[in-house]
Amino acid sequence: MSNLLQIGELAKQTGLSIRTLRYYDEIGLLVPSHRTEAEYRLYSEADIARLQQILSLRQLGFALKEIRECLENPEFSLPQVIDLHLARLQEQMAVSRSLFTQLSQLAQQLQTSQSVAVEDLMTTMETITMTQQYLTQEQHDLLAARLQQGQAEWQQFLTQARSQLAEGRNLNDPEVQQMAWQWRTSILEFVGGDLQLYEALTQLYQQAGAEAASWGTLDGPTLEYILKAVAMLSMREEFVGSTLGRLAPATQAVLTQGQSAMRNKLQIHDFMGTEGLLLGLLAVETSVAAQALGEQGVDFATAATLFRDWLADCATSPAEIPANMPFTPRAHRVLELAAQQAQQQGDDQITPEHLLLGILQEGETGGGMAMRVLQACQVDCDRLKQQLRP
Structure with a gap:
């Protein structure tokens, strides 16, 4: 068992994405020979040898279906x-x-x-x-199969997007931003981490029209609304990225501790939401923000227990969690609001107190998982704001 590789290790050594390896498993092309008691994938030397053959055949231009037929054929040469x-x-x-x-x-x-x-x-x-066709036959068949598998989820997503468009929701609306993030994440999963396939699909959407690209299920106005929301999401991410250099050392420690808690203690999912921000704040106990939360009965153990209960269905292998976990739209919004709080108070750096104020302000529009914890612990948010502001 010592020579077995987890999926994250194999992905790192081969340059493939974890999503691609998962998809190979789903279609029976590369099924790992072993699994742990927690059902995490483990790859043997024979599995790695088979993967080498798969990559060689892919380099020659073979479709995944053809590769499977070749490898399963005893007369394959x-x-x-x-x-x-x-x-x-x-x-x-x-x-x-x-x-x-x-x-x-x-x-x-x-x-x-x-x-x-x-x-x-x-x-x-x-x-x-x-x-110069946009999609090869293999790519077309692959996307059609995945679309069929996730048909119910896809239709639910489109219904949500059309509803937001019909209601005239602002692109900055937290639910619209969440929809945009879900779209982008789903598209990357849809293409299995294959950038060439993603580029071909994008070109098809842009030049052949939404109806042709999604087999008649996505109309043009809805696609335009989604893409505008995604563009807004990207702009906000760029803004947040520019503010990360203004984080105080204690705030950088908050983000580090939050990611560590999500990856090693909770093992919940592979992105950083408001729950990760709150856990990070509680882990850095020396900050004013952590002490103010503690005075109202919120500590790391309490929050972690609540998150673990609420998100039990989102368990993820630590090996499958990226080193730098991407922020969710709500987490981006919190960081954006924290930067605004620092600016309003005339501070050059973003402190943990600014970050907690961002969580509270974002929570006024519905809030994420962090706000649910504060509500469950019956935190007096007005009193908390007073303690955090100079």
């Missing part, structure tokens, strides 16, 4: 792989030669008559489509 790849290259070269000939003829017609027959244009456009 490398010469067969090369012959199949050569045949595919010959087909591509034939299409390219045809396109070259047609474009040459069009150029000659334009030089002599300044016009081109409609039939010739149509034929050329068809050939261009063949050589």
Whole structure:
């Protein structure tokens, strides 16, 4: 068992994403030989050897379905792989030669008559489509299968987005920002961490239209609203990124302790929400913010227990949690508000007290998991604000 690798270790050593390895497991292409009692994936030397074959075949241009058929075929041999790849290259070269000939003829017609027959244009456009199609057949089949698997969840998401659009919700609305974050996260999971597939899908959305890209389930106005919300989310993330350099050392310790608590103690999920911020504040006990929370009966053990009970369904292997956990939209909003609190108070650095004030202010619009803890502990928020402000 000492030679077994967890999924995070294998991903790091091969350069593949954890999402890709998970997807290979889901489709039966690379099923880990072992699992821990907690059902965490463990890969043996034989699994790693199979992964090497998969990557080699992918490099040759094979579809995942073809790779599985090859590896499951007892008569599988490398010469067969090369012959199949050569045949595919010959087909591509034939299409390219045809396109070259047609474009040459069009150029000659334009030089002599300044016009081109409609039939010739149509034929050329068809050939261009063949050589520059947005998705390969494998990619199309892969996305269609994933869309089918998550059909109910997808429709629920679209219903939510359409409802927010119909209500005229502001793009800064916390629920709209959460929707945008969910969209972006889901799209990355949808393509299994394959950036080439993501780029092809994005190009299809932009040039062929939302209906074509999502098989008729996503209309243009809804897509435009979602993409605007995602753009707003990205702008806010950039703003927060620029403020991280203004964190006081104690606040940097809060973020570090919060991530550590989420990863090692709670093992809840692979992103940093307001719950992580609150746990970090409570872990750095020397701050005024932690002491003010403690006076009202909120400590690390109490908050951790509540989060563990509420988020039991979100358990994640520590090996699958990234070193730098991404912030959720609510956490970004809290950091943004904390920066505003520091500016209003004339402080150059963002302190833990500013961060807690950000949690309280964000909580006025509904709040996240941190606000739920404060409410469960019956914290007097007005009194808390008074203690935190100079």
